[in-house]
Amino acid sequence: MITGELKSRIDGVWNAFWSGGISNPLEVIEQITYLLFLRRLDDLQTLAESKARVAGPGVIENPMFLPGQEPLRWSRFKNTAPEVMYTTVAGPVFDYLKGLGTQLGGDGSTYSEHMRDARFTIPTPALLSKVVDMLDGIPMADRDTNGDLYEYLLSKIASAGVNGQFRTPRHIIKLMVDMTAPQPGDEICDPACGTAGFLVAASEYVRATHADALLDAKQRSHFHRSMFHGFDFDGTMLRIGSMNMLLHGVESPDIRYRDSLSEGASADAARYTLILANPPFAGSLDFESTAKDLQRVVKTKKTELLFVALFLKLLKPGGRAAVIVPDGVLFGSSKAHKDLRRTLVEDQKLDAVVKLPSGVFRPYAGVSTAILFFTRTDSGGTDQVWFYDVRADGFSLDDKRNPIEADDLPDVLARWQDLVGETDRARNDQSFLVPKADIVAQGYDLSLNRYKEVVHDEVEHRAPLEIIADIEKLEDEIAQGLEELKAMLS
Structure with a gap:
């Protein structure tokens, strides 16, 4: 730092x-x-x-x-x-x-x-x-x-919030990287890379956990030249992202100009083993400019849905993804929303839904979000989905985002790494597993509140007649006081 x-x-x-x-x-x-x-x-x-x-x-x-x-x-x-x-x-x-x-x-x-x-x-x-x-x-x-110098410079973007460009908080990126645990042989992609924060964090994780692998010449060449891939259509962000990678010790990453949702993105189909991303939630876009094969997966103009479809397309079978989506993706009622969620649950393997508090992206965005973890299988495999309700991330959830003691993120990682221990958790806990059959029964709704059981505290109420008696007594006292006040004034 x-x-x-x-x-x-x-x-x-x-x-x-x-x-x-x-x-x-x-x-x-x-x-x-x-x-x-x-x-x-x-x-x-x-x-x-x-x-x-x-x-x-x-x-x-x-x-x-x-x-x-x-x-x-x-x-x-x-x-x-x-x-x-x-x-x-x-x-x-x-x-x-x-x-x-x-x-x-x-x-x-x-x-x-x-x-x-x-x-x-x-x-x-x-x-x-x-x-x-x-x-x-x-x-x-x-x-x-x-790396720390450049991270500090990039933090200025977040504090200023200009041109809609902002960084995913570094601690959220770290959680996603730790949960996906990149391996030396992975090919990692962020199709909306911006300042390359996810790619940098992945490179740091590999260095820290697989240092011996980088001693091999072939593996070292892969790390520097073919492991990390990022796309963006903002030339400034490409320059900043490339330099961010360079200053974190990655010599020649694949950082390229590309509109990821356009027809030109099809060349990289089934190429990557890990996708880490926080794609833009820009609402809608020109239907005609969008890749037709994405439209076949999910017919919509919503960029957040199209990006999830793109991630499935870019992943190799067996490839995994951790991506941030707005809450609407989890429970939206349109046909496109439901079709996409059905695809994740039925055709692929949906692993987890981590609900984030709405203040995570303040001060420049107040949207409620979640992290989706899924694996491309093309043959199903979803048996149960793990849900976690993050209530605190180590910072205040207002615009100031000051550090605080409460932080669920270490617990998220610890429970994720011991899913066997999650099987006996009740639905009123902070995390729990939901069988696929329950999700299907709910029309593939992935919102945590759909499955969370709320336990109400038992409250003892007084009998209505007792309350009425107290009211009558109070009225008598008020009437008596008024009579005394009249006597004083006469």
Whole structure:
């Protein structure tokens, strides 16, 4: 976590951007992303030069900068005067970024693709110099520091809530990743990746739990180049997401431009073993622009339903998913809602429904949500579904979202990992298992309240005649008091 002096320096640069006229948090992060990328390229060049020196005279492998481009390197322009630095970065450096895709191959090419339309908007030499000095003082060799720095920057999006872009809270992402337990051989996808928070968390989980697997060259190559896949149709988010992955130590993830609900998404059918996502709940979209095979699964304009259908399509048989959906998906009465829920229960394997409190996405959204866990089988397999009612997530459920003691999330994970112990839980507990037959009987309604038993406390009431007697006594006292008041006034 970013604390102390570093946090203060970042806040100072952030405030300088705002006072300098850049008030969009995404634009601020984007400009910082470009500079972090330039520093990363310089580090890669320095590493290649060191390897060349050790190997003896020869050509540098995979150079980031060609002969004549030395002034464009971070290590060179960072030491120049602010005005010179500004002229260099705004002109030849950004021209270099835009043309990088045709120059580079191998390491760095994924990021260079998203940098082609890079636009320099830092308004003054003084601000650029301040940002460069701040970033230069951060130890980029420390992957944890890099990741924490970027997570802190991304948290600014949540606090500002601009352009409908916001991040899934990090602790909710962690819960979903811990419950799905990514494996080294997985191919993981987020079809609405945004800042790549789910992919980053999955990569950190694999590093922490399967460190030995990454010692194998083939497995390490899979981790860096073919394990993580993210799609988005916002160029800014693609750049930010790519850099987020890079700073968390994933060298070349598959982060691509794509409208996931369009016809072009069919190329990746049955490709992934794990999907982690919080897709946009934008309401409706143009029916004609939506992939026809998704419409065959669920005929609707509702994006939340279409995304669930897309997840089933993208998963390999046996692949699993943990996705956030609005409550309406659980109990909506339209034919599309019911058909989708029937598909999950009858044709696939619905594993769990984790109900989240409505304040989880405050201050920028108050929608009630749940996490669906399911496995693609194409042959059914739902015997019983586990429900959990999350009442507290470790933060207040108002707009301030201050840390509090109450937190059900560790209990969610503990109970999920011991489902055998859930079989004897009563329906009035915080979690319980519901047989498939009960769900079918309820028309495939997946709302927790449909199955939760409410236990009413026994309350003893007084006999009505006793209450009437007390009322009559009180009326007599009032009448007597009025008579005394009249006598005093006469």
